[in-house]
Amino acid sequence: MRIKLEKRHEPSLAMLVATPIASVILTMLIGIVVFDLLGINGFEAVVDIFLSPLLYSYKWQDVALKAAPLIIIALGLSMGNRAQVWNIGAEGQYVIGALCCAGMGIAFGQTGGFLVVLLMIAAGIVGGGLWAAVPAWLRTKYNVNEILSSLMLTYVSFQVLGYLVGGPWKDPNGRNFPATAPLADAQTLPVWPESTVHLGVLVALILPFVFWVIMARSEFGYQVRVVGSSATAARHGGFDSKRTIWATMIIGGAMAGLAGGLEFAGVLHKIDLGFASGYGFTAIIVAFLGRLNPFGCLIAGIVLAVTYVGGQMAQTSVHIPNSTAGIFQAMMLFFILASDILVRYRIRLIPSAKAAGV
Amino acid sequence: MGIDFIIAAIITVVGLTTPILLAGLGELVVEKSGVLNLGVEGMMLVGAISGFAVTVYTFNPWFGVLGAAAGGALASLLFAVLVLQLNSNQVATGLALTIFGTGISSLMGLSFTGRIVMPFASVFPDALAKHEYLRLIFGYSPIVYFALIMVPLTTWFLKSTRAGLILRAVGENDLSAHSIGYSVIKVRYAAIAFGGAMAGIGGCYFSMVITPMWAEKMTAGRGWIALALVVFAGWRTGRLLTGAYFFGILMALELYAKASGFSFLPSQFWAAMPYAMTVVALSFISSRGTAGANAPACLGKPFLPST
Amino acid sequence: MTMISRRTLFKGAGAATLATLASPALAEDKVKVGFIFLGPIGDYGWTWAHNKGREAVEAELGDKVETIYVENVAEDASAIPVLRDLAQQGCKLIFTTSFGYMDQTLEVAAEFPDVKFEHCTGYKRSDNVATYNSRFHEGRAVLGTIAGKMTKSxxxxYLGSFKIPEVVLGVNSFALSAQKQNPAVVVKVLMIDSWFDPPKEAAATETLINLGCDLVTTHTDSPAPLQVLEQKGLFGFGQGADMSAFAPNAHLTAIEDIWGPYYIERTKAILEGTWTSTDTWDGMIDGEVVISPYSAAVTADAAAAADSVKAGYMDGSFNIFTGPIYDQDGVERVKAGEVMGLGDLATMDWFVKGVESAA
Structure with a gap:
């Protein structure tokens, strides 16, 4: 018996939608069994991790805050991935974006207001974009693998952050703790009354539509898809693949920078050594979970945020250790990645007489 | 500042270098076969807890090392099945492996926190291992010698054996290797498992040698340095060795400079150096084009035979 | 309460359902006390000690209380939903046990005026946020005394994390105490920019040893330095908890953080309705800083000197931060006979004479 893969002409739409849902359900089922084996009430744990954050309306804002940066970063990354550009340094671009946003805020001192906040967010976008431009430049000029260069630059960015918050930007009234001074109220993002939901959540809800229009309706979106499908086709179509690399890398970085700026100006209001909390890496998972589709990213971002919030709830309710939430996320991703094959290929089982050479 | 001082400093450097050398060697072979496994950090953590746990139960560090290798290899097989059998994206799968390894190792480690084992120190008699000068040669854990032996062994394997040739061919051009009749999948399975085992052993160097205990996330990001190291070395085993020691010296220099009261450069500068230099080295390697570079052409790309 | 906004109503309803979901048999009169921890409770250091304090509350107050905790909470925005969650689950008192939760604690506290918060090692307070800390430096004075007696070189x-007041105080207290026993003692300080990085802590310890230190004390969280000292046949001290299990020979004694009495006192205040926002900085005299039993390696005269420092702190007759104190450049910063107040200590950012450090 041999498994044979047949490439589909078009990715299967049914599978595209069905497999992520199946992955989540499968993860839940396995979770119930595994937890029971570990002596924890599996059903309650899984309900807490996957459903409680959705069932209780007062948890929605936590989910929204967690989902917003994931969605925004994943949108940018999935556009790059569509063009076969693999930026995995979003975490670093997120950090640099936040630092630029903070730097702009510091430059204005205590002055705030709409324009200043706008400039701060713009600085975040530009900073993230520029940090991503380095791997783009290295790739187009020297043919440097952007996976490796963007990853390395992420670790450089952590040190930039460490240097700034422990040195020049250290809060003079902060008792020497390595952190920036808290942002002046006038420099923070507007927040929905009676909640902690900031403007960035709205941005995260609007951007999927923008990206969908770009990808599905614009010339540029077409170009991205063609370059991604094959370099030869792109040449025949008269598209410059270098330009696409530049554009998608920078957009990816700009989105990560935007997310970093929003997180800084909307939620944290200061930068310390714990600022980089993995959104940039998790967003890669979100992009895949969302099948590189803008609306998919929106839903996947929410799903991941639910497991984060739920994982923490489950710690207090059924006392699962914190590490298990990570195992769940990895498991979900494993399933989704495994099922990817069903989207692109048809699987045939062929009875065979000892496959030759394999 | 005498010879004694230099010997002690070298011993510190060896301690800092060995784990990244081991994990780096493994990852080099994986990448040479055309696969990019970003899960090194996760595999190291699984190796660290597996090695520690086996040592606790068997009181035998040699079994511990075997356990660490097995743990790392098992974790890597999860990655291998997805990437090779199901053609999943290597970058995302590798990241998932790191998340998974971090989670599973802390879950496994819950019952091991607070316990210790005897450090897996030098097996030579104290007259050699603790001798004022000879300790420079005899004063290390067997894992250190293992790492050093693996460097020429891996070089020999990749350069001079048929299997090594096939492995490189698979990494260079999987489709033509396949058309000549080599099993791309099997070769890559073996490479990935080797990489996992080496990362596992690298991980257990933390939990069994440097600090014979288990603590969550105790590898503290060394897996990512190992990844940088492979690239920094330009996928050459010899340079991997010098690169690993170069990184180790950088890490030690930071500590020595600070402890001696020097602060001419912020410590973040030192910490960023390995990564920044890797980017620079990578640019040099890549700019010379594929002909001069040792970078496997198929790195990170899925194997998609047309038939 | 006359004004109940829709949101608070919702919140209450949700919390009630959740509470039932979490523990169906919960009696309503039990007071819930929440804790958030930075590390895993099995870290054998900082978080471990706080969790011991939580267990002490349960042991002391029995079925009058229920405690819940969340471990591994990052010091970033994700602490906010965790805190909110604890409040929504009905906690009346919440301990946030790391400095990095400071602003998050204040933010959530503002949303839940009826819930009391206690932030460890911070300096920002409000009507329902109190702060508490330990005078760890008193323990450092005991360790420094032993070190001064026992160092041969x-x-x-002194292996530290960051140059924050807590660490600076520890260094200075340690150095001044050691110099009282041996005026020539030099303390080499190495900050590793992290609270927890076992391989780096180990390498840093080796570095200090190679630079001539025959005794190393740590102000980072893992037992890694002690294990290095054990392998080298040298001595050191445990941090936060008795770590002798990790290094039976090297471990001379340890500073133990005992949070139980404070946690019990504050929980009682909630039960009795007498809680107010305070700033507590307890020390040895209150039983919050405890010195572990000395190991056999501690010489008799070192033990005697250490005991007298301990006794001095227990009856309030001794304070290591009594002038004259000179800084690294030899400038007199505290005049003879003057005693530094807690306010000055809380912001101390300079090292005393005899301390060698980078910047």
Whole structure:
């Protein structure tokens, strides 16, 4: 018996939608069994991790805050991935974006207001974009693998952050703790009354539509898809693949920078050594979970945020250790990645007489 | 500042270098076969807890090392099945492996926190291992010698054996290797498992040698340095060795400079150096084009035979 | 309460359902006390000690209380939903046990005026946020005394995380105490920019040893330095908890953080309705800083000197931060006979004479 893969002409739409849902359900089922084996009430744990954050309306804002940066970063990354550009340094671009946003805020001192906040967010976008431009430049000029260069630059960015918050930007009234001074109220993002939901959540809800229009309706979106499908086709179509690399890398970085700026100006209001909390890496998972589709990213971002919030709830309710939430996320991703094959290929089982050479 | 001082400093450097050398060697072979496994950090953590746990139960560090290798290899097989059998994206799968390894190792480690084992120190008699000068040669854990032996062994394997040739061919051009009749999948399975085992052993160097205990996330990001190291070395085993020691010296220099009261450069500068230099080295390697570079052409790309 | 906004109503309803979901048999009169921890409770250091304090509350107050905790909470925005969650689950008192939760604690506290918060090692308070800390430096004075008596090279190492007041106080207290026993003692300080990085802590310890230190004390969280000292046949001290299990020979004694009494006192205040926002900085005299039993390696005269420092702190007759105190450049910063107040200590950012450090 041999498994044979047949490439589909078009990715299967049914599978595209069905497999992520199946992955989540499968993860839940396995979770119930595994937890029971570990002596924890599996059903309650899984309900807490996957459903409680959705069932209780007062948890929605936590989910929204967690989902917003994931969605925004994943949108940018999935556009790059569509063009076969693999930026995995979003975490670093997120950090640099936040630092630029903070730097702009510091430059204005205590002055705030709409324009200043706008400039701060713009600085975040530009900073993230520029940090991503380095791997783009290295790739187009020297043919440097952007996976490796963007990853390395992420670790450089952590040190930039460490240097700034422990040195020049250290809060003079902060008792020497390595952190920036808290942002002046006038420099923070507007927040929905009676909640902690900031403007960035709205941005995260609007951007999927923008990206969908770009990808599905614009010339540029077409170009991205063609370059991604094959370099030869792109040449025949008269598209410059270098330009696409530049554009998608920078957009990816700009989105990560935007997310970093929003997180800084909307939620944290200061930068310390714990600022980089993995959104940039998790967003890669979100992009895949969302099948590189803008609306998919929106839903996947929410799903991941639910497991984060739920994982923490489950710690207090059924006392699962914190590490298990990570195992769940990895498991979900494993399933989704495994099922990817069903989207692109048809699987045939062929009875065979000892496959030759394999 | 005498010879004694230099010997002690070298011993510190060896301690800092060995784990990244081991994990780096493994990852080099994986990448040479055309696969990019970003899960090194996760595999190291699984190796660290597996090695520690086996040592606790068997009181035998040699079994511990075997356990660490097995743990790392098992974790890597999860990655291998997805990437090779199901053609999943290597970058995302590798990241998932790191998340998974971090989670599973802390879950496994819950019952091991607070316990210790005897450090897996030098097996030579104290007259050699603790001798004022000879300790420079005899004063290390067997894992250190293992790492050093693996460097020429891996070089020999990749350069001079048929299997090594096939492995490189698979990494260079999987489709033509396949058309000549080599099993791309099997070769890559073996490479990935080797990489996992080496990362596992690298991980257990933390939990069994440097600090014979288990603590969550105790590898503290060394897996990512190992990844940088492979690239920094330009996928050459010899340079991997010098690169690993170069990184180790950088890490030690930071500590020595600070402890001696020097602060001419912020410590973040030192910490960023390995990564920044890797980017620079990578640019040099890549700019010379594929002909001069040792970078496997198929790195990170899925194997998609047309038939 | 006359004004109940829709949101608070919702919140209450949700919390009630959740509470039932979490523990169906919960009696309504039990007071819930929440804790958030930075590390895993099995870290054998900082978080471990706080969790011991939580267990002490349960042991002391029995079925009058229920405690819940969340471990591994990052010091970033994700602490906010965790805190909110604890409040929504009905906690009346919440301990946030790391400095990095400071602003998050204040933010959530503002949303839940009826819930009391206690932030460890911070300095920002509000009507329902109190702060508490330990005078760890009193313990450092005991360790420094032992170190001063026992060092042969006259050079001792101090492995630290960041140059924050808590660590600076520890260094200075340690150095001044060691110098009281041996005026020539030099303390080499090495900050590793992290609270927890076992391989780096180990390498840093080796570095200090190679630079001449025959004794190293640590102000980072893992037992890694002690294990290095054990392998080298040298001495050191445990941090936060008795770590002798990790290094039976090297471990001379340890500073133990005992949070139980404070946690019990504050929980009682909630039960009795007498809680107010305070700033507590307890020390040895209150039983919050405890010195572990000395190991056999501690010499008799070192033990005697250490005991007298301990006794001085227990009856309030001794304070290591009594002038004259000179800084690294030899400038007199505290005049003879003057005693530094808690306010000055809380913001101390300079090292005393005899401390060697980078910047």
């Amino acid at each position: 006259g050079v001792v190492g």
